[in-house]
Amino acid sequence: MKKMAQTLYFSLLVIALCSLSEGIQRRYHYINIEKTWTEAQRYCREKYTDLATVNNINDMNELKKTVNNNLEFVWIGLKRTDVFTWKWSLGDPVKYLNWETEPSTDTNNCAVMRNGKWRQQKCIDKLGFICYNDELILIQKNLSWTEAVRYCRENHVDLVSVDSEKIQLWVTSVVHQAWTAEVWLGLHYYCLMNLWIWVRGEVVCYQNWAPGVQIQLNHCSGEHRAGAVQSGGDHKWISLPRSQELNFICTRNKEN
Ligand SMILES: *[C@@H]1O[C@H](CO)[C@@H](O)[C@H](O)[C@H]1NC(C)=O
Numbered sequence: 001m002k003k004m005a006q007t008l009y010f011s012l013l014v015i016a017l018c019s020l021s022e023g024i025q026r027r028y029h030y031i032n033i034e035k036t037w038t039e040a041q042r043y044c045r046e047k048y049t050d051l052a053t054v055n056n057i058n059d060m061n062e063l064k065k066t067v068n069n070n071l072e073f074v075w076i077g078l079k080r081t082d083v084f085t086w087k088w089s090l091g092d093p094v095k096y097l098n099w100e101t102e103p104s105t106d107t108n109n110c111a112v113m114r115n116g117k118w119r120q121q122k123c124i125d126k127l128g129f130i131c132y133n134d135e136l137i138l139i140q141k142n143l144s145w146t147e148a149v150r151y152c153r154e155n156h157v158d159l160v161s162v163d164s165e166k167i168q169l170w171v172t173s174v175v176h177q178a179w180t181a182e183v184w185l186g187l188h189y190y191c192l193m194n195l196w197i198w199v200r201g202e203v204v205c206y207q208n209w210a211p212g213v214q215i216q217l218n219h220c221s222g223e224h225r226a227g228a229v230q231s232g233g234d235h236k237w238i239s240l241p242r243s244q245e246l247n248f249i250c251t252r253n254k255e256n
Helices: 002-018 037-047 057-067 145-155 165-175
Strands: 027-035 074-082 085-088 110-114 117-121 127-133 136-143 182-190 195-198 225-230 237-241 246-251
Touching: 027 037, 027 057, 037 074, 037 127, 057 127, 074 117, 136 145, 136 165, 145 182, 145 246, 165 246, 182 237
Parallel strands: 074 127, 182 246
Antiparallel strands: 027 127, 074 085, 074 110, 110 117, 136 246, 182 195, 182 225, 225 237
C-alpha cells in the first residue's frame, strides 16, 4: 500500500514537472565585419557551425534577438542554387521563408536580412553577417558516464538532456560521427526512487527508449546505470552500466 501511494505521488510529481521543461535553442552570433557571402560562410565555418540557418519561427525569433535593432543588411546562410531553388549553406532544404518581397529571378543570388525580413542581394557585396552554432557537440573520447559528466562540465556545459523531440533530432544529427555503438546522454537511474532523471535534475518526460529495454529496475543492487543513445539505427535509448566507456554529447558553452 505504501509502495502504491509512493508510486502515485511520483506519477503526479512527474506530470507536474513535465509541463515546465523548455528546450535549448540554436545560437546565433552577429559578426560586425564586412565580407562577401562566401567569405562570411568561410568565417562562420571556421569559428562556429555555419552562416545562419533558419528552420522555423523559433529560430527566426532567436535570430531577430541577435541583431537587435540593427538596421543594416546582414548575410544569412541562404543562397540560390538554380533559378527557382534557394538552399541553406549546408545544403538543408528550405522549410521556412521570410521574404520581404518574393525574390525575382535576377542575379542577386544570396540573401540578407534587415528588420527581421529577408531579401536578395548580390553575393559579392560586402556586409556584416550572422553565424550560428549547434547547441550540441559530440566528444569522440571513450569515457565512463561519470567521467563524461565531469568532462562536459569542465569543458562545455553538461552532458545533454534530451527533454524534447527537437533535442533528440539534434542528437541524431551529431551522433552518427561517433566511434562507439552507443553514446552517453545525461540520463541516469536514481534507484532509491526507481526513476530515471536528467543530470540537470529534471524528470524524464519526452522519452525514446528502445523497445524491450528494461528501464524499471526496482532495486539498488548491482552497478549504477545510465542512459545512452544508439549511434546507428533509430537512435533509441538504452540503459548501460556507468563504467562502460563511450563517446558522449555535451551541450556547448554559450560563448563558443
Ligand atoms: C573507442 O572505442 C571504440 C569502440 O570500442 C574503438 O573503436 C576506438 O578505437 C576507441 N577509441 C580510443 C581513442 O580508444
